[in-house]
Amino acid sequence: MTMLKIEGLHASVxxxxxxxxxxxxxxxxxxxxxxxxxxxxxxxxxxxxxxxDGYEVTQGSVTYLDEDILEMSPxxxxxxxxxxxxxxxxxxxxxxxxxxxxxxxxxxxxxxGEEELDAVDFLGLVKAKAKLLQLDNDLLSRGVNVGFSGxxxxxxxxxxxxxxxxxxxxxxxxxxxxxxxxxxxxxxGVNKLRAPDRSTIIVTHYQRLLDYIVPDFVHVLQDGRIVxxxxxxxxxxxxxxxxxxxxxAGNS
Amino acid sequence: xxxSATNGSAVAALDRFADVVNSLGExxxxxxxxxxxxxxxxxxxLPTPRDEAWRFANIRSLDPNAFTTPTAVQxxxxxxDELAPRELHxxxxxFVDGRFQPELSASAAVLAPAIVGSLRQAWQDHRELVEPxxxxxxxxxxxxxxxxxxxxxxxxxxxxxxxxxVLDRPLHAMFIGGASGExxxxxxxLVVMEESSQATLxxxxxxxxxxxxFTNAVTEVQLRANANLRHVRWSHxxxxxxxxxxxxxxxxxxxxxxxxxxxxxxxxxxNDAVAELAGTGAECQxxxxxxxxxxxxxxxxxxxxxxxxxxxxxxxxxxxxxGRARGVFAGMVHVAPDAQKIDxxxxxxxxxxxxxxxxxxxxxxxxxxxxVKCSHGATLGQLDSAQLFYMRSRGIDEKxxxxxxxxxxxxxxxxxxxVLAARAAIASMVFDQLPxxxxxxxxxxxxxxxx
Ligand SMILES: Nc1ncnc2c1ncn2[C@@H]1O[C@H](COP(=O)(O)OP(=O)(O)OP(=O)(O)O)[C@@H](O)[C@H]1O
Ligand SMILES: [Mg+2]
Numbered sequence: 001m002t003m004l005k006i007e008g009l010h011a012s013v014x015x016x017x018x019x020x021x022x023x024x025x026x027x028x029x030x031x032x033x034x035x036x037x038x039x040x041x042x043x044x045x046x047x048x049x050x051x052x053d054g055y056e057v058t059q060g061s062v063t064y065l066d067e068d069i070l071e072m073s074p075x076x077x078x079x080x081x082x083x084x085x086x087x088x089x090x091x092x093x094x095x096x097x098x099x100x101x102x103x104x105x106x107x108x109x110x111x112x113g114e115e116e117l118d119a120v121d122f123l124g125l126v127k128a129k130a131k132l133l134q135l136d137n138d139l140l141s142r143g144v145n146v147g148f149s150g151x152x153x154x155x156x157x158x159x160x161x162x163x164x165x166x167x168x169x170x171x172x173x174x175x176x177x178x179x180x181x182x183x184x185x186x187x188x189g190v191n192k193l194r195a196p197d198r199s200t201i202i203v204t205h206y207q208r209l210l211d212y213i214v215p216d217f218v219h220v221l222q223d224g225r226i227v228x229x230x231x232x233x234x235x236x237x238x239x240x241x242x243x244x245x246x247x248x249a250g251n252s
Numbered sequence: 253x254x255x256s257a258t259n260g261s262a263v264a265a266l267d268r269f270a271d272v273v274n275s276l277g278e279x280x281x282x283x284x285x286x287x288x289x290x291x292x293x294x295x296x297x298l299p300t301p302r303d304e305a306w307r308f309a310n311i312r313s314l315d316p317n318a319f320t321t322p323t324a325v326q327x328x329x330x331x332x333d334e335l336a337p338r339e340l341h342x343x344x345x346x347f348v349d350g351r352f353q354p355e356l357s358a359s360a361a362v363l364a365p366a367i368v369g370s371l372r373q374a375w376q377d378h379r380e381l382v383e384p385x386x387x388x389x390x391x392x393x394x395x396x397x398x399x400x401x402x403x404x405x406x407x408x409x410x411x412x413x414x415x416x417x418v419l420d421r422p423l424h425a426m427f428i429g430g431a432s433g434e435x436x437x438x439x440x441x442l443v444v445m446e447e448s449s450q451a452t453l454x455x456x457x458x459x460x461x462x463x464x465x466f467t468n469a470v471t472e473v474q475l476r477a478n479a480n481l482r483h484v485r486w487s488h489x490x491x492x493x494x495x496x497x498x499x500x501x502x503x504x505x506x507x508x509x510x511x512x513x514x515x516x517x518x519x520x521x522x523n524d525a526v527a528e529l530a531g532t533g534a535e536c537q538x539x540x541x542x543x544x545x546x547x548x549x550x551x552x553x554x555x556x557x558x559x560x561x562x563x564x565x566x567x568x569x570x571x572x573x574x575g576r577a578r579g580v581f582a583g584m585v586h587v588a589p590d591a592q593k594i595d596x597x598x599x600x601x602x603x604x605x606x607x608x609x610x611x612x613x614x615x616x617x618x619x620x621x622x623x624v625k626c627s628h629g630a631t632l633g634q635l636d637s638a639q640l641f642y643m644r645s646r647g648i649d650e651k652x653x654x655x656x657x658x659x660x661x662x663x664x665x666x667x668x669x670x671v672l673a674a675r676a677a678i679a680s681m682v683f684d685q686l687p688x689x690x691x692x693x694x695x696x697x698x699x700x701x702x703x
Binding site for chain 1: 324369446637638639641644645646647648649650652656657659660661663664
């Protein structure tokens, strides 16, 4: 089953074309890693997939579970099972992490025609997932990401993912800045969700993450295009040789 | 000729002056203060938009001659109780159109040794406690409405907390307006806190019907050395009602005053707050939240007077304006010559939810000393697009996300309210004013804020 199909995708931000024809197919059950130099468009791609305002798609299509999603609002995409782990998670003072997550989970459940979770069940779920991500209870009652360290913010992203159980997770540099222990915790959270009917796209700069979350495919995004694809060994090659080697060897 | 009240001779309310004076009885000693206040109104007239301090307040629409004198009405106890916040566990003191209602209020005996009750009674029975403060704290020089209150006031609330006494429960003073038609009521509060005493006062203005009435309130507070007053003040007047509140607090050394003010409903609301830090170590915190929509106008004027060294003040006001609402915040910080080691902070943050809403922020600093830490900041903005996207990317629909962020903006001011039940009551008023529908009950129950 095809989870996501991106074809000839062009997108601009503030009048600058950033994505210049991206093609990518992700089947159910697969994990894809996207690597590439700074400013190559990785986060732009992630934001376009999730429907952020200000990112204008000028050409191409994005199909998710056989539906064209480009005209959908971010919340509709989320309700259908798309999740974005932010490279820079946003702080929201005055809205507690727990409240936020409950509002999100119940929005998804309502969309799926399920009953809203009551307070007791929700608390049980949150406790279990927080333990999985080794997240302090104290952080749960704080404002969303407010006063969180960099590592805590990243773990909070995966914690939210663990609670919301998306079909397609797009994780934008969730490993950046993590120490090795935190990296293992985050990887464990991602692996726990691995299932034949779920897929993950991981944006990363570091091959190290891929030792813990083993990808089915590795792609190189450069200057708004996927210029090379391979298996997990490509990540090792990139680590050893850098990106300039891809540009010269380019295969697309 | 039907002219509006732009000078004193046209203030019809003053026609009652003789009647009010004749009814004073043993409170006749208040006469000189009343006469001086009456003369002030007659000479200066009521403010007009040409007066700097009233420039934005659009008081043109407020013609005191359009309002009559309240008549005594009997209110049903059940309905009065319904207006009070749930589970407040406070000493309740009820005023209808400014008149104390002993049968609806806590008995004086319960509150001894503190003296809490009718100001009219106190004029008669406790002249020695009232006279040094009544009309001595608030200066009505550019606020003739306050002078109008002083000249004609017939009753109000008197609170006297003796030295070292700590009131176990908050005082909940509920001022019900508009009970007898389109009237002008003159609520008056005098609070005297002796050395090292402590109390919490909840001052609650609420509309009875849907009349266009006019609440013209004056509050005077004296804090003796080391006294501590927490003061929460909210107005939830009927739509189209006018609310003017003038507050003055004088603080002796090491006293602490925290005032939290909420203007949530009503037509025109204008609150003046003056805090005079007259003893070293005195500290005052003023915070406020305004939630206004449609054609509402809410105007807060504050003035902190640092008269001596080592005094601190903090002000934090937030406005949420929707529709064609207009907000004004004019905050003055005054530091007297040789008042050194002062820390004064002022913050005004504003959220405009519509294109038609406007905000005027006017910070003023008058600093005549050199060793002073004074900061002020004002921000004006819409909801943050990154925060909105973050919430929507998790499945929360746009409207709910907007409402949540708006509520979060308000919640920081509400979280500082010391009495939980009062905080909950204020939160639910804020909810009613914001279009929060579906989330409402959930939010009130659990709170969105930090635990
Ligand atoms: N709001 C914006 N306005 C203008 N240019 C933008 C905006 N957002 C991104 N860009 C530009 O788009 C390009 C791609 O940015 P993007 O964030 O997608 O890169 P990235 O591959 O995620 O980089 P990194 O590895 O540093 O995270 C950059 O040149 C960036 O400056
Ligand atoms: Mg990026």
